[in-house]
Amino acid sequence: MGTDTRNRILAAAARLFHERGFEATGVATILREVGVNSGSLYHFFPSKEALLVGVLERHLESLHSTILEPAAGATDDPIERVFALLGLYRRGLVITDFTRGCLIGNLALEVGDGRPHVRALIEASFSVWAEGVRSWLDAAGDRLPADLDRGALSRFVLTVMEGAVMQARAAGSLEPFDASVAQLRSYMELLAAQARLGRGEAPAMPAGRETVEPSDEAPPPGRSAWRSW
Amino acid sequence: MGTDTRNRILAAAARLFHERGFEATGVATILREVGVNSGSLYHFFPSKEALLVGVLERHLESLHSTILEPAAGATDDPIERVFALLGLYRRGLVITDFTRGCLIGNLALEVGDGRPHVRALIEASFSVWAEGVRSWLDAAGDRLPADLDRGALSRFVLTVMEGAVMQARAAGSLEPFDASVAQLRSYMELLAAQARLGRGEAPAMPAGRETVEPSDEAPPPGRSAWRSW
Numbered sequence: 001m002g003t004d005t006r007n008r009i010l011a012a013a014a015r016l017f018h019e020r021g022f023e024a025t026g027v028a029t030i031l032r033e034v035g036v037n038s039g040s041l042y043h044f045f046p047s048k049e050a051l052l053v054g055v056l057e058r059h060l061e062s063l064h065s066t067i068l069e070p071a072a073g074a075t076d077d078p079i080e081r082v083f084a085l086l087g088l089y090r091r092g093l094v095i096t097d098f099t100r101g102c103l104i105g106n107l108a109l110e111v112g113d114g115r116p117h118v119r120a121l122i123e124a125s126f127s128v129w130a131e132g133v134r135s136w137l138d139a140a141g142d143r144l145p146a147d148l149d150r151g152a153l154s155r156f157v158l159t160v161m162e163g164a165v166m167q168a169r170a171a172g173s174l175e176p177f178d179a180s181v182a183q184l185r186s187y188m189e190l191l192a193a194q195a196r197l198g199r200g201e202a203p204a205m206p207a208g209r210e211t212v213e214p215s216d217e218a219p220p221p222g223r224s225a226w227r228s229w
Numbered sequence: 230m231g232t233d234t235r236n237r238i239l240a241a242a243a244r245l246f247h248e249r250g251f252e253a254t255g256v257a258t259i260l261r262e263v264g265v266n267s268g269s270l271y272h273f274f275p276s277k278e279a280l281l282v283g284v285l286e287r288h289l290e291s292l293h294s295t296i297l298e299p300a301a302g303a304t305d306d307p308i309e310r311v312f313a314l315l316g317l318y319r320r321g322l323v324i325t326d327f328t329r330g331c332l333i334g335n336l337a338l339e340v341g342d343g344r345p346h347v348r349a350l351i352e353a354s355f356s357v358w359a360e361g362v363r364s365w366l367d368a369a370g371d372r373l374p375a376d377l378d379r380g381a382l383s384r385f386v387l388t389v390m391e392g393a394v395m396q397a398r399a400a401g402s403l404e405p406f407d408a409s410v411a412q413l414r415s416y417m418e419l420l421a422a423q424a425r426l427g428r429g430e431a432p433a434m435p436a437g438r439e440t441v442e443p444s445d446e447a448p449p450p451g452r453s454a455w456r457s458w
Contacts, residue, residue: 163388
């Protein structure tokens with residue numbers, strides 16, 4: 001039962017930090033939502049910062065099961081998995097009416113300074129996320145250039161997700177998100193063309209970039225233009 | 230003198246919101262820093278949200294003079310201006326020891342929800358920033374493919390800046406920033422190669438991506454590998 005209370009506190013805190021931010025969430029609100037008194041809360045988390053650390057540790061532990069594995073499960077195509085992952089965030093924007101975005105990205109900009117342990121946990125989540133993407137890029141083998149820095153490209157995918165989510169939230173629209181993902185797709189198509197050239201295959205480059213028509217639905221993974229790779 | 234007081238309030242609020250965030254900045258701190266009483270503050274800004282709007286309006290008005298024009302002034306090469314702009318943010322990360330990042334990006338993730346006027350001002354800053362980049366991409370003429378969506382690419386540059394700044398802050402290091410900018414450079418080199426192909430020039434593609442050696446200094450604009458375009 002102690003573990004259950006602790007988990008309920010963490011779940012409520014994670015949701016409130018995600019919805020409102022860390023500073024704007026009062027401890028009283030968390031207590032009210034969970035239905036516990038402050039003694040119970042402080043038993044598990046002696047400070048609001050300890051609660052933040054608990055939320056970040058829980059997120060880090062669940063990153064594979066809640067984010068990376070669903071994306072990987074959407075398609076067997078390793079490169080398409082990258083776009084399925086981005087599609088999860090796209091769906092999140094739609095479901096929450098552009099209010100939440102990425103919990104870790106929000107906290108990275110709000111609470112990292114002056115809290116080295118918090119900052120390290122945020123960076124750890126970013127690293128695990130990017131390592132997941134990197135495993136897919138590695139699995140793409142010779143469909144990407146041999147001399148490509150796949151670690152850097154996996155970090156770039158994270159860069160694109162976070163920057164695209166931010167702009168979509170500000171615009172209250174999927175348009176900047178879709179436009180950014182389309183540019184990433186264009187880049188990866190050019191890399192694929194370069195890889196084909198390296199393997200002595202024609203054509204050297206795509207004649208032009210495909211226009212991906214934005215839709216209000218998250219794109220069904222595995223059914224995009226990417227399939228043709 | 231009224232205008233002077235108003236400007237001093239806005240400058241202090243902008244700095245504090247940038248350093249600590251909107252929620253974590255108390256009105257008392259602003260009063261103390263500016264050396265005015267609460268009557269003076271509320272004369273100009275009847276609420277903390279009104280102060281936030283004032284800060285965002287001031288930022289929007291100064292975006293050309295403080296950010297876009299310095300980047301444009303760094304080099305005559307329109308594509309190199311994009312990287313000079315990113316170099317300004319890189320320098321900002323170093324100068325502030327990774328604590329501040331982009332004021333608008335921070336506010337986009339912290340305060341946009343439920344404040345439509347605030348969100349519109351954040352989006353307006355993003356738009357003006359991207360339009361500045363777009364004017365440079367337009368000026369690059371046939372060095373980029375004729376069918377390239379230069380508006381989407383300019384938004385992508387913003388995406389990359391914001392996502393790269395976020396990760397650099399979390400890591401407390403320039404490495405993720407430099408890695409992301411190098412990927413953007415790689416993409417734009419591939420676009421340039423595609424444009425050359427479109428003009429019937431050889432070679433069709435770069436044989437490999439250049440590795441840009443990260444340095445602790447902001448790169449001097451106009452002295453990079455980009456020059457060779």
